[in-house]
Amino acid sequence: MTTTERPERNVPKPVFTDAEAGAQTFPDSGASARRYNYYKPAKRKQTHYEDVTVDVQPDPRHYLSQGWIYGFANGEAGYPLHWTKLKAWGVDLPEPERYAGSGGKGYEWPAHGWHEFRDPNEEWELTFYRYNANVVRQVNQNIDNARSAKAFDNWTANWKQFVERNVGAWMHIEHILGLYVFAACNRSGPTNMHNTAMAVNSMHKIRFAQDLALYNLTLTEEIEGFDGTAHLSAWNEDPEWQGVRKVTEALTAVDNDWGESMFATNVIFEPLIGELFRSNLVMQAAAGNGDYVTPTVMGAAEYDFAQRDLRWTQVCFGPLTQDREFAQHNKDLMNGWLSHWVPQCLEAARTLQPIWSLPDAKPPRFEDSLDRAKNRFAGILTDLGLETPKELNQ
Amino acid sequence: MSRQSLAKAHQKIQELSWEPQYHEPYMKYGTDYTFRKAAKKDPLKQVLRSYFPMQEEKDHRVFGATDGAIRGNMFRQVQERWLEWQKLFLSIIPLPEVSAARSMPMLFSVVPNPELHNGQAIQMIDEVRHSTIQQNLKRVYMNNYIDPAGFNNSLRNFHSDYCGTIGRQFAEGFITGDAITAASIYLTIVAETAFTNTLFVAMPAEAAANGDYLLPTVFHSVQSDESRHISNGYATLLMALSDEDNRQLLERDLRYAWWNNHRVVDAAIGTFIEYGTKDRRKDRESYAEMWRRWIYDDYYRAYLVPLEKYGLVIPHDLIEESWNQIWNKGYVHEVAQFFATGWLANYWRIDGMTDEDFEWFEYKYPGWYDKYGKWWENYNRLAKPNGHNPIVFEDVDYVYPSRCWTCMVPCLVREDMVTHEFEDGSIRTYCHEVCRWTDVEAFQPTYQGRETPNMGRLVGKREWETLYHGWNWADVVQDMGFVRDDGKTMTAQPHLDLDPKKMWTLDHMRRCPPLGSPNVVLNELDAEGRAAFIADYNKQGPAGRPAPTNA
Numbered sequence: 001m002t003t004t005e006r007p008e009r010n011v012p013k014p015v016f017t018d019a020e021a022g023a024q025t026f027p028d029s030g031a032s033a034r035r036y037n038y039y040k041p042a043k044r045k046q047t048h049y050e051d052v053t054v055d056v057q058p059d060p061r062h063y064l065s066q067g068w069i070y071g072f073a074n075g076e077a078g079y080p081l082h083w084t085k086l087k088a089w090g091v092d093l094p095e096p097e098r099y100a101g102s103g104g105k106g107y108e109w110p111a112h113g114w115h116e117f118r119d120p121n122e123e124w125e126l127t128f129y130r131y132n133a134n135v136v137r138q139v140n141q142n143i144d145n146a147r148s149a150k151a152f153d154n155w156t157a158n159w160k161q162f163v164e165r166n167v168g169a170w171m172h173i174e175h176i177l178g179l180y181v182f183a184a185c186n187r188s189g190p191t192n193m194h195n196t197a198m199a200v201n202s203m204h205k206i207r208f209a210q211d212l213a214l215y216n217l218t219l220t221e222e223i224e225g226f227d228g229t230a231h232l233s234a235w236n237e238d239p240e241w242q243g244v245r246k247v248t249e250a251l252t253a254v255d256n257d258w259g260e261s262m263f264a265t266n267v268i269f270e271p272l273i274g275e276l277f278r279s280n281l282v283m284q285a286a287a288g289n290g291d292y293v294t295p296t297v298m299g300a301a302e303y304d305f306a307q308r309d310l311r312w313t314q315v316c317f318g319p320l321t322q323d324r325e326f327a328q329h330n331k332d333l334m335n336g337w338l339s340h341w342v343p344q345c346l347e348a349a350r351t352l353q354p355i356w357s358l359p360d361a362k363p364p365r366f367e368d369s370l371d372r373a374k375n376r377f378a379g380i381l382t383d384l385g386l387e388t389p390k391e392l393n394q
Numbered sequence: 395m396s397r398q399s400l401a402k403a404h405q406k407i408q409e410l411s412w413e414p415q416y417h418e419p420y421m422k423y424g425t426d427y428t429f430r431k432a433a434k435k436d437p438l439k440q441v442l443r444s445y446f447p448m449q450e451e452k453d454h455r456v457f458g459a460t461d462g463a464i465r466g467n468m469f470r471q472v473q474e475r476w477l478e479w480q481k482l483f484l485s486i487i488p489l490p491e492v493s494a495a496r497s498m499p500m501l502f503s504v505v506p507n508p509e510l511h512n513g514q515a516i517q518m519i520d521e522v523r524h525s526t527i528q529q530n531l532k533r534v535y536m537n538n539y540i541d542p543a544g545f546n547n548s549l550r551n552f553h554s555d556y557c558g559t560i561g562r563q564f565a566e567g568f569i570t571g572d573a574i575t576a577a578s579i580y581l582t583i584v585a586e587t588a589f590t591n592t593l594f595v596a597m598p599a600e601a602a603a604n605g606d607y608l609l610p611t612v613f614h615s616v617q618s619d620e621s622r623h624i625s626n627g628y629a630t631l632l633m634a635l636s637d638e639d640n641r642q643l644l645e646r647d648l649r650y651a652w653w654n655n656h657r658v659v660d661a662a663i664g665t666f667i668e669y670g671t672k673d674r675r676k677d678r679e680s681y682a683e684m685w686r687r688w689i690y691d692d693y694y695r696a697y698l699v700p701l702e703k704y705g706l707v708i709p710h711d712l713i714e715e716s717w718n719q720i721w722n723k724g725y726v727h728e729v730a731q732f733f734a735t736g737w738l739a740n741y742w743r744i745d746g747m748t749d750e751d752f753e754w755f756e757y758k759y760p761g762w763y764d765k766y767g768k769w770w771e772n773y774n775r776l777a778k779p780n781g782h783n784p785i786v787f788e789d790v791d792y793v794y795p796s797r798c799w800t801c802m803v804p805c806l807v808r809e810d811m812v813t814h815e816f817e818d819g820s821i822r823t824y825c826h827e828v829c830r831w832t833d834v835e836a837f838q839p840t841y842q843g844r845e846t847p848n849m850g851r852l853v854g855k856r857e858w859e860t861l862y863h864g865w866n867w868a869d870v871v872q873d874m875g876f877v878r879d880d881g882k883t884m885t886a887q888p889h890l891d892l893d894p895k896k897m898w899t900l901d902h903m904r905r906c907p908p909l910g911s912p913n914v915v916l917n918e919l920d921a922e923g924r925a926a927f928i929a930d931y932n933k934q935g936p937a938g939r940p941a942p943t944n945a
Contacts, residue, residue: 012603012673019477019540020469026892027878028543028885034536038550052529055549056488058562063553065861065874069562069802069854070570073424073839077570077853098855100914101863103873104554125523126453126530133450136443175410179502180419183515187496187569188422199495199522206515207442210407214443217406232409245415252419 038063039109042118049122054115057192060095061111065104081114083188084259085333087326088113113323114190119312123200131308132207135300139211143218146293152223154290156360160226163219163294166355167282168231169241171212173248173274174301178205180252181265188258197312198262204304215297243351244273247344259317263334264341266313267384270305271377272345273352278302280369281356288361314383321385331386338381338389346394349373404439411508423500423573424848427640429507434633437625438513445516449523452615456527459611460534468607469538474745474890476604477535479670481544481742483597483662484532485552486561488525493565494586494623495521497577504573505630513626520619531612541892543878543885544741551741551885554874556858557733560802563658571837571850574634575647582627584651587697589659590620591688596681597663603673635704642844645707650836652709653828656716657801660685664726665733669747674754682720682759690717712828719807724936727759727766728806731937734773734888735792738784738867738903739858741876743887746774765936777889778896783906784888792938796912796931797857798825800833808935813916813928821917821924859911868903 021034035046039054057079058064068077081091090112098104110116121127146152155163182202189195220228234241251269254261279302283295320330349370356366363369378388463469498518502511536545544551552558568581594617598610634640664681679687694713702708719725737744747755747770755762772790776782786794795804796811799822805811810826814834824830835841837852855861862870871877876885882899889896916927933941 010675010677012675012678014471014605015473015672016470017473017605018470019472019474020467021538021540021542023540024892026541026894026897027880027883028541028546029892030879033546033879034542035546036533036536036548037546038548048530048533051533052526055553056492056525056529058489058549058553063550063875065554066556066559066856066858067854068566068570069559069852069856070566071851071853072570073848073850075851078566098861100860100911101865102861103865103869104861105873124526124530125449126457126526128519129446129450129453129523132442132446136446140443171410172412176412179511179515180412183518184419184422184499184502186518187499192492195492195496196522196526199518202515203442203519207446209410210442213407213410214403214441217403228406229409236415242416246417249414249417249419252414253417255420256422 039115042116047122049124049127050118052124053119053192053196055192057195059111059115059191060106061090061093062106062109063104064106065098067098079188079190081112081190083190084257086259086320086330087323088116088190088320089323089325092325113319113325114194116319117191117193117316119193119197119200120315121197121200121308121312123196128200128203132203135304136207136211139215139297139300142293142296143215147218147222151291151293152219155223156289158358158360159286159289159291160223161230162285162289162355162358163291164216164227164230165234165238166241166358167212167294167298168216169234169238170277171209171216171231172235173244174205174212175209176248176252177265178202178207178209181261184252185258185261194258194316197316198258201266201309201312204301204309208301208304211297211300215294240352240354243348247273247341247348250344260337262313263317263337266305266309267317267380268338268341268345268377270310271380272342272373273349274305275302275376276349276369276373277352280372281363284369285359285361285363288363289359310380314380318384334384334386335389338386339391342389342391343394346391400439400441400444403441403443404436407441407512408436408509413508419503421503423503425504425572425574426846426848427504427572427574427634427643428637429505429633430637433507434510434629436509436513437629438516438622440513440516440622442516445519452618453527456611456615460531460608463608464534464538468605469540471605472539473604473606473672474540474743475672476601476606476670477539478541478544478742478744478890479666480532480535480606480609481548481551482557482740483666484528484535484545485548485741486558486564486662487593488528488532489552489562490565490568490585491521491528492525493568494581495519495525497568497581500569500573500577501630505578505633507633510626510629510633513622513629517623517626520622524616524619527612527616531608534608541743544743547741547875547885550875554876555740556802557662557740559854559856559858560658561662563654563801567654572846572848574630575643575650575849578627578630578634579644579647580651580654582623583631584648584655585659586620587624587627588652588689588693589655589663590617591692592659592663592667592681592684594620596679596684596688597667600667600671600673603678604671631701631706632704635701635706638705641705641707642842643846645709646836646841648707649709649712649828650832652712652716653826653832654801656712656719657798657803657825657829660716660720660725661729661803664720665730668726668755669730669734669744674750676754676757680758681726685720686717715828723807723810724759724762724765725807727755727762728935728937729803731766731769731792732795732804732806734770735786735794735938737886737888738786738871738884738898739874739886741874741885743890745890746770746777746888769937773888778891779898779902783902784898787906791940793934793940794910794912795938796823796916797859798823798829799856800824800829800852802856802858805931806935806938808938809932811928811931813924823913823916857911857913859909860914862909863911863914865909866904867906867909868900870909871900871903
């Protein structure tokens, strides 16, 4: 056997450069220079989340010396602060003027109150992939386990129909809110922290909508006679669902105000309709009807809202009611939103009432469920520093 | 994972598509394009059930490699010449990435195809990933590389610096103006499909050759998402093409997007790859060779040209002209020379070129030394403070250039500079006729007699020098914040020596002549003076040389 000599491969040679931290002493070589120094952290120490999120979206009120360089046809550019009627301290100060010889300086960090917002969930790519990957894994495992255990055989006939129509209809709401409220608003917020929080919120919604759709597909495959398209007729035609559909669609039609979109959805719609349906109906009724699987799918989404989406919403809106300049303005605005949306949500909730009587094993009474939802809602408002609106008593 | 097939799962989630019954969603963004025909399928066929675990796995690999790089002391082997340029690149790129996320809802508004919205939503999530993973990479560099200055004040620098402003086109251009022009043609059809090849594939290869395997780890992971985004753009483009009224706009937008990407990306990435590397093996590809492979062959010939049969008017002339700029007119070399001329206005250190570099450039670009060699020798001679001023103030046969009002890269190929006078008497300079056309014809409310009410506008203070016209350089640098923690040593340096005695300080800047804006000077001239200025300018170069006196 002969060996042929291969020509020497031409590859870059490693070179020892000694370019690691601490190799020399010079201005900025110390440990204190190894932190992002262009923003002040919310707490004493900068967090990883802050480092990868804060100030990526520029603001001409502090460092953007040449200003925004692309404008819309109507003259707006960048991320106009008036894309919500809410106000944070400092926003009425004029944008720094720049002209020949002006230099580039703006106001000191943070320039205005919007930059003080930090997502309490500290979401960035590492966290949201971990979180959502865990959720889909767990949901899949629950469903796979139920399938191998033939758990769907225990469902009562009425419950099968309830899931196929009503749990099925709910996927549309999550999808619409995810895409056309939360994702739609992620272009509108005043800072990168707001917009990223909205994008993450949209992921939860879109994921849950798909979780429900794929769960529906599994049920179609596993349960004889399960109609995988019934959710469409329920959503399009069932009178019980039309009230919720109407208010859901109205949330996508909010007139150019990301603040109102977020507030109306997460502060009003979610507790009064979302949790009412998910927690106070489906998750209460399922076990009695032989179903231990659907609550686990619903429960994952309930955790999304209760532990994450509501958290960022409270931290976003709560300080605005205490704002050092615009507290009353913001309260008046939010009270107006409450007056506008609470009656619509309550009307939609009541329109949904007949489905409480569909399962064989009855869930808590509708009125009791609604009272729980109202109490929860009132608690959220208190946390935000807002009064319970009179419309809640309707 | 579920045993349901991806195709089946994807088909199922199409049942989520929404046709409004009671309220139409608020239409925040507009377009002059129309979509009356031919809905397209979602090309991604991606469901979040598989997407999230897949991305998590990719993260594991990236963050595992990051740990490995730190434990293995990668920074003992990285070339400072290379990593210094990352102070610029990584200050720019997280904003374009997150802007791409922000641009997706613009498409929800205007592309009436709910099936495509699924792919756009996944792109939105990807882009948030890219932005934050790149911010994190920069943080790793800041913590572990010898010189954190420039990384540590990264975003303030980016927002203050003219290079950052040039880079911001690659962000604001995605999210402003006509939604299809911005989020589809400029972002996905041109930036992502053509130029991410050089950004995220060619450049990481160069990083690896310079001892940095973290950049390839992060950016190849990013690029694996880009292929999805390219499919999104393609589907939207085919929808747009099926409506004949769109063809005029498509032609306009492809011309604008192509040319702007060439001006901006080739300027920056060309410089990083050619002037930021220590790898001078003769058989490693030059930027021109990479461009020919990745952009000319892979994008232009394999992607764009086949679209001609669907009625797309391809800007063949501009693609050939871009090549002409890179190969014959030395565009990348002119840009690198300008960056180095103006080192004092930036926030990273720029290494001089050595004999080995000269030899490589001459081999790859015959005639390079005659044009640029002498100037780089002067750069080395003037690199350390020794009683002289920075090179921009010294007599090295270099005329400081005017800014292009459109792409904001200076007018470096001097013969191509054109101007436009406006009704108010002001005059703007452009680096090339296509940049003049972009400003004066494309970004306007009418285009070739057609109303284009949704088209964006080019706004802002687009000539950086004008903001500081008449300022002392020490004040300029201080105003921008490019000063180290001793309060006087500059972040930027025209060499890599970190001996404090060899570093430039604000005191050195204080004694320099004031900053003058060529654009202010031109505007102050009368008609005759302007004509003479332009005539002289067009005779300058190459390498910024003054116009020959006997011409």
